[in-house]
Amino acid sequence: MKKNESNLLFYVSLVITAVFAIWGLVNPQSLTTNLWKWVYDFHGTFNWFTISLPLVFLGILLSLAFSKYGKIKLGSEDTKPEFSTFSWIAMLFTAGIGVGLVNFGVAEPMVHYLHSPKGLAGGYDQIEAGKNALSLALYNWGIPAWTIYAISGLVIGYFAYHRNASFLPGSPIEEGFRDKPWGKKLGLITNIMASSAAALTVSASIGLGVFQVKNGLEAILGTEFPGLTSSLIILAVLFVGYTIPAILPLGRGMKFLGDFNIVIAISLLAFTFVFGPTRFFMEMILSTLGKTIIDLVPIGTNTFLLQEKGWFNDWPLTTLIWWISWTPFTGVFIARISKGRTIKEFVLASISIPTLFLVIWFSVFGGFGLLNDIVGDQTISGYVLNNPNDVYLSFIMVLQALPIFKITGAIFVVLIFVFLSTSATSSAIALSMMTNNGSENAPKMRTIIWSVIMVVIASANVVTGTLNGVKAVAVFLGIPYLFFLILQISAFLREIRREFSGKEA
Amino acid sequence: MKEITRLTYEKGLMEMSRGESILQALAIIAMIGFIIWNIKLIMEPLAEIEVSEDKVEKIKGKKELKVSSAEI
Numbered sequence: 017m018k019k020n021e022s023n024l025l026f027y028v029s030l031v032i033t034a035v036f037a038i039w040g041l042v043n044p045q046s047l048t049t050n051l052w053k054w055v056y057d058f059h060g061t062f063n064w065f066t067i068s069l070p071l072v073f074l075g076i077l078l079s080l081a082f083s084k085y086g087k088i089k090l091g092s093e094d095t096k097p098e099f100s101t102f103s104w105i106a107m108l109f110t111a112g113i114g115v116g117l118v119n120f121g122v123a124e125p126m127v128h129y130l131h132s133p134k135g136l137a138g139g140y141d142q143i144e145a146g147k148n149a150l151s152l153a154l155y156n157w158g159i160p161a162w163t164i165y166a167i168s169g170l171v172i173g174y175f176a177y178h179r180n181a182s183f184l185p186g187s188p189i190e191e192g193f194r195d196k197p198w199g200k201k202l203g204l205i206t207n208i209m210a211s212s213a214a215a216l217t218v219s220a221s222i223g224l225g226v227f228q229v230k231n232g233l234e235a236i237l238g239t240e241f242p243g244l245t246s247s248l249i250i251l252a253v254l255f256v257g258y259t260i261p262a263i264l265p266l267g268r269g270m271k272f273l274g275d276f277n278i279v280i281a282i283s284l285l286a287f288t289f290v291f292g293p294t295r296f297f298m299e300m301i302l303s304t305l306g307k308t309i310i311d312l313v314p315i316g317t318n319t320f321l322l323q324e325k326g327w328f329n330d331w332p333l334t335t336l337i338w339w340i341s342w343t344p345f346t347g348v349f350i351a352r353i354s355k356g357r358t359i360k361e362f363v364l365a366s367i368s369i370p371t372l373f374l375v376i377w378f379s380v381f382g383g384f385g386l387l388n389d390i391v392g393d394q395t396i397s398g399y400v401l402n403n404p405n406d407v408y409l410s411f412i413m414v415l416q417a418l419p420i421f422k423i424t425g426a427i428f429v430v431l432i433f434v435f436l437s438t439s440a441t442s443s444a445i446a447l448s449m450m451t452n453n454g455s456e457n458a459p460k461m462r463t464i465i466w467s468v469i470m471v472v473i474a475s476a477n478v479v480t481g482t483l484n485g486v487k488a489v490a491v492f493l494g495i496p497y498l499f500f501l502i503l504q505i506s507a508f509l510r511e512i513r514r515e516f517s518g519k520e521a
Numbered sequence: 522m523k524e525i526t527r528l529t530y531e532k533g534l535m536e537m538s539r540g541e542s543i544l545q546a547l548a549i550i551a552m553i554g555f556i557i558w559n560i561k562l563i564m565e566p567l568a569e570i571e572v573s574e575d576k577v578e579k580i581k582g583k584k585e586l587k588v589s590s591a592e593i
Binding site: 060061062065193499502503506507509510513 | 552562
């Protein structure tokens with residue numbers, strides 16, 4: 017990409033990001049209502065498409081992994097992986113899921129349990145509703161989510177390492193369709209769309225995370241922090257926390273954050289596992305693992321025919337589009353850290369390991385919430401039922417029910433903080449790379465500029481409380497990006513067919 | 522992202538006007554067309570891809586030639 021094209025990409029993305037941010041600030045109600053209406057119109061017309069898409073992506077990835085193409089390496093034959101397998105998985109995981117793990121670990125299974133057509137609202141008994149709730153949560157967070165990330169990372173990585181293309185979401189289209197007159201233009205539009213979606217999506221997460229950290233601190237200290245000062249201080253600390261690793265060399269900053277996150281998350285999980293009802297957790301993990309695999313096709317093809325679709329729109333469809341709006345930066349980031357991995361290794365590890373971890377995570381934390389409803393005092397389910405707009409506190413409620421909450425609560429706050437920093441760091445790096453010719457090493461100045469832009473949008477949201485507007489934008493931008501993602505995949509399939517036709521990979 | 526989405530815009534099929542129904546049908550046909558187009562792109566015969574690549578290169582070459590003559 018030439019320098020003027022790179023500048024065009026940078027400035028147009030900035031303008032689009034600013035337009036949505038200003039609209040959200042000036043008239044949040046109009047932004048929220050209009051964008052959600054359009055998102056719901058899309059869901060209403062294309063739910064059959066969105067819900068089944070992960071199955072199609074999974075079919076493509078597995079066919080590649082177990083064919084001659086599985087042996088293709090991301091890089092030359094003698095390229096060695098840049099990061100250890102543990103660090104690679106840790107970075108994949110924290111960049112891809114991040115803070116959502118703690119936001120939704122308890123809340124999401126509880127919502128499905130209470131409100132989904134396969135839960136209590138659908139007439140199921142408590143035990144069946146509980147099992148279904150975890151399997152639905154895992155459809156939203158497990159194999160489908162990781163399939164979307166994996167396919168995006170693989171496509172960008174393949175073109176970067178095999179065709180010397182830039183680390184840009186638009187590169188596969190530009191390179192793979194270089195024989196088409198529209199290839200280059202569409203590639204540029206993809207990059208613009210991707211940069212804006214990534215900036216807004218992460219800003220929304222940062223804003224949400226600020227409230228989470230504040231909630232956590234209030235619960236640990238047993239005191240309230242009214243007013244905006246505390247939120248803005250948290251945001252300022254967060255800004256420093258994600259900007260410093262972003263300008264350190266990738267190997268140091270991100271590797272440290274990735275490893276740190278996983279160690280803290282596993283510690284919290286292990287604590288809950290040991291001090292909670294361990295035998296129940298073991299039964300729940302096995303049951304959820306089985307249902308996650310068995311229910312993949314039934315859920316992926318269930319359009320809740322002729323049923324009321326409020327829950328279906330709110331959760332499975334919106335979550336899948338939400339993942340797609342994250343792929344511009346997770347795809348670039350995953351591609352960047354996966355040098356030296358074979359397609360088979362990449363596909364199998366990047367889908368199965370995070371999913372397995374999530375099965376355990378949701379079974380333990382979500383399972384605890386369900387148990388609290390079925391045989392306990394129903395405080396957690398009662399809270400989720402009565403506070404549909406702030407279900408996130410349910411995670412803290414699980415920790416509060418266990419011993420030494422002062423310590424685990426503090427760990428929870430650190431976990432949110434570091435998870436958010438990791439997502440924001442990887443996003444700032446990816447945005448910087450995207451808007452600078454897709455260079456392999458992100459230029460520090462652009463990384464800082466994007467870091468500042470993200471914190472400005474997040475602070476504006478914290479001040480005006482318009483998080484929902486930015487979230488609406490992120491999902492809204494995910495819809496057109498979905499079509500570009502499909503074109504990227506087509507370009508990739510076309511390219512490997514061309515490059516390896518008739519020869520052993 | 523989810524809490525505000527409790528607002529539901531679900532519209533019963535029977536309440537749809539003729540115009541809305543036609544628009545929806547067109548959108549679905551366009552989506553199916555997009556899927557078919559992608560399959561066609563993937564399955565394009567290899568020889569055809571190379572021929573188009575040459576064509577694009579030739580067009581690019583001509584443009585560059587024009588620019589350089591104009592510059593001269």
